[in-house]
Amino acid sequence: MAGRWINKLTHADVTPEAAFLNRRQIIAGAAGLGLGTMISPAMAQEAGDLTPNTWEEITQYNNYYEFGTGKEDPAKYADQLTIAPWTVKIDGLVDRPGDYAFDEIMSQMTVEERIYRFRCVEAWSMVVPWNGFELADLLALAGVQEGGKYVAFETLHRPEEMPGARYPVLDWPYVEGLRLDEALHPLTIMATGIYGRDIPIQNGAPLRLVVPWKYGFKSIKSVVRITVTDDEPPTSWNKANASEYGFYSNVNPTVDHPRWTQASERPIGGGLFAKRQPTLMFNGYETEVAALYEGMDLKANF
Amino acid sequence: MTLVDRFNAAARSVPTAPVYALAVLPGVWFFYLGLTGGLGVEPIKALEHKLGELALQFLVAGLAVTPLRRQLGVNLLKFRRMLGLVAFFYVVAHLLVWLVLDVQLLGQIWADILKRPYITVGMVGFLLLVPLALTSNNWSVRKLGPTWRKLHKLTYGAVLLGALHYVMLVKGFQIEPLMYLATILALLALRVRIPLRKAAA
Numbered sequence: 180m181a182g183r184w185i186n187k188l189t190h191a192d193v194t195p196e197a198a199f200l201n202r203r204q205i206i207a208g209a210a211g212l213g214l215g216t217m218i219s220p221a222m223a224q225e226a227g228d229l230t231p232n233t234w235e236e237i238t239q240y241n242n243y244y245e246f247g248t249g250k251e252d253p254a255k256y257a258d259q260l261t262i263a264p265w266t267v268k269i270d271g272l273v274d275r276p277g278d279y280a281f282d283e284i285m286s287q288m289t290v291e292e293r294i295y296r297f298r299c300v301e302a303w304s305m306v307v308p309w310n311g312f313e314l315a316d317l318l319a320l321a322g323v324q325e326g327g328k329y330v331a332f333e334t335l336h337r338p339e340e341m342p343g344a345r346y347p348v349l350d351w352p353y354v355e356g357l358r359l360d361e362a363l364h365p366l367t368i369m370a371t372g373i374y375g376r377d378i379p380i381q382n383g384a385p386l387r388l389v390v391p392w393k394y395g396f397k398s399i400k401s402v403v404r405i406t407v408t409d410d411e412p413p414t415s416w417n418k419a420n421a422s423e424y425g426f427y428s429n430v431n432p433t434v435d436h437p438r439w440t441q442a443s444e445r446p447i448g449g450g451l452f453a454k455r456q457p458t459l460m461f462n463g464y465e466t467e468v469a470a471l472y473e474g475m476d477l478k479a480n481f
Numbered sequence: 482m483t484l485v486d487r488f489n490a491a492a493r494s495v496p497t498a499p500v501y502a503l504a505v506l507p508g509v510w511f512f513y514l515g516l517t518g519g520l521g522v523e524p525i526k527a528l529e530h531k532l533g534e535l536a537l538q539f540l541v542a543g544l545a546v547t548p549l550r551r552q553l554g555v556n557l558l559k560f561r562r563m564l565g566l567v568a569f570f571y572v573v574a575h576l577l578v579w580l581v582l583d584v585q586l587l588g589q590i591w592a593d594i595l596k597r598p599y600i601t602v603g604m605v606g607f608l609l610l611v612p613l614a615l616t617s618n619n620w621s622v623r624k625l626g627p628t629w630r631k632l633h634k635l636t637y638g639a640v641l642l643g644a645l646h647y648v649m650l651v652k653g654f655q656i657e658p659l660m661y662l663a664t665i666l667a668l669l670a671l672r673v674r675i676p677l678r679k680a681a682a
Contacts, residue, residue, distance in 0.1 A: 236522040248655055251521060301652075303523060348653040419653055438597050438650065440589060451515045451524045455585055 229294050232305040234374055236448050241381045242299065243400055244348050245334065245341040252343060253381035260340045262385050262401070271331070271406035274322030281385050285371065287320060288312035292375070293368055293389070298430045298462045300394035304444045309389055310372030315363045323359065323407050330362040331355075331412035332388060333404040349415050355399035356412035356426065357390065358471075366391055366467055369402070392461040392468045394428045425481040429472070430462035434481050489556045497563050504567040507535055508574055525582045532575035537647065537661055539568035540640045541668070548671040562617050565636070569614040572607055572643075599649035606642030609635045640665050 231237075243253035265281040290310050298304045318330070336352035338344040344351050361367060370389045371378055378384045383400025390397050396416055406412070416424035423437050432442045443455040461468050472480075482490070511531045515524035520531075543564035549555040584590050593600045613633055615621070622629050644665050647658040 240522045244653065248651070248653070250523070250527075303526075346654075346656065348655060438599060440593070443586075443589075445523070445525065447523050450518075451528070451582060453525065 229296070229306050231294060231308040231374075232448050234376075237305060237307055237373055238379050238381060240305075240447060242301075242395065243343075243381055243383070245336070245344040245351070245353065246381065247343040248348060254379075256342050257380035259342065260335075260337070260380050260401075262380060265385050265403075267386070267402060268404045269317075269321040269406075270404070271408050272324040272327040273318075273407050274324060276321065279320070284317065284320070284386075288316055288369075290371060293366075293370075293391075295366075295389060295391035296459075296462050296464075297389075297391065297395055297398075298444060298458065300396055300424070300428070300436060300441075302436075302439055302441065302444050302458075303447055304456075304458075305447045307389075308374055309368065309370040310375060310378075311368040311370035311386075311389065313365060314367045314369050314388065315365065317369055317405070318362065318407070321405075321407075326409050327407040328359050329408045329410065329412055330357050330359060331404075331406040331408055332357075332399045332402050333406075334399055335401045335403045349419055352403075353399060353415045354412065355388070355397055355414050356408075357388075357397070358411075359407070360471055361390065361468075364468065364471065366464060392430055392464040394430060396424070397428050427472075427477075427480050429468075429477065429481075430458060430460070431477055431481070432458040432460060434478055485554045489554075492557060492559065497560065500560065501563055501567065504539070504563065505570060508532060508571060525578065529575060529578045529583055532571050532578060533647070536568050536571035536575055537640075537643050539564050539571060540636075540643055541661065541664055543568060543636065544640055544665065544668045548668055552671065566614060566617055569610050572610060576607060599646055602642050602649060603646035606639045606646060609639040609642070613639070637669055641669075 239254050240250045241253040242250065246253040246256045263281075266278040267281065267284065268278050270276040290312055292308055292310050294306060294308045296304060297307050314330075332355045334353035335341075336344060338351075357367070368389050369386050370383070371386050373379070373382060378387065380401075383398075383402075386402055387400040388398045388402060397414075411426060414424070414426055416428075417426060430441070435441050441458055444458045445453050445455050447453075459465070511520065511528055514520045515528040518524075520527040543561055546557050546561045546564070549557060580590055584593060594604050595601065613635055616625060616629060616632060625632065641662075644658065644662040648662055651658055
């Protein structure tokens, strides 16, 4: 809708799976020779190859604590949730605050495919072929006002349809936030589909945020409210444990989580003997997003 | 014969060897499931957690033997060594999955043990179990005499550290690890004997 360049490549245009596997074996061999820590940029690019995970992997292994803390709980209990009708309340420092019906939003957005790396703070990763639109376009719909500096997000809280939300695992509803420039960055999308199909509930239907250079928990699911603020909004995991989860939560192999290393990750789909691979700075999107954090101490602002 | 007497008689007639085989079967089964896709798309963590949980369950079972006998007259003393050794088997299996399949890098393993408190706690718990496993034979029991009983009180520390390890590793407020911890604390509390003389005075 913004009249920008639109990606027309789809997952079908990416390296065929068989060819990719061959290449991965070569990389694994190189890592075995002790080259793992001095990987060249070109090899790092290879290690972060963008062959999407399978539909099953993406939809059967989820962190969505409103449905339970087990990885398979979201897929198991997802059908208990009704997602139609759905409205997103957009408020705060915007020109046109209000309840935006999901269908109304979709009628004005241009959906495109984005194949992104997805890195969980728990040190596993996937590649997901999302379908969605840029968050900037949605925010333009509401019109961000002059003083807006941050964007706050909220997930649906409906314990009667979300069994995990009946337990105080986190302070419900789940909330997240971005700085306005992060929210307006062209890589930041609201995803409404995967592999060209409607996004399943366990992955955050009907629409969820995807910020590919941040740990997965920043990419808040099943969004019901978006608020433009002038103050840094509270975020759920930061509220639960401030020493472990910061506001920024950019993927950064040099800043460890207090309980585990972030230097490497395990790609999902490699089975019982899956090899770890080095984690890339900003999850491989350094060229695109490093400028957002120029001059910032990323160890202090983790 | 009361129900308890009948249970005890039945337990006496059960040989321990096949019980060992049965007790390690879940571990073997989960490994098989991990190999064949039965543990989901990320079988490494799944297997690691299953084995850790089994270890904790057998440790709790071992801890329950004495209170069961004292409070209810149910005698499973014959199986206590088996419960302890099988628990140790699962702790070692859990540790191996973590070392070989999960962390993979030797340097990283050492860093994790020193730097990550939940891993340090788990590791200390494992080390406490090593002398117990090594002395869980008749010869050691005879040789060590009263020292053996004292030595094997290390179980209490090991089980507590095991539960603590679990409590410390989960994200957010989760109930299951706390239930293990509460159960273990209750089983330990049942062992605290109020001195009789004080009660009489």
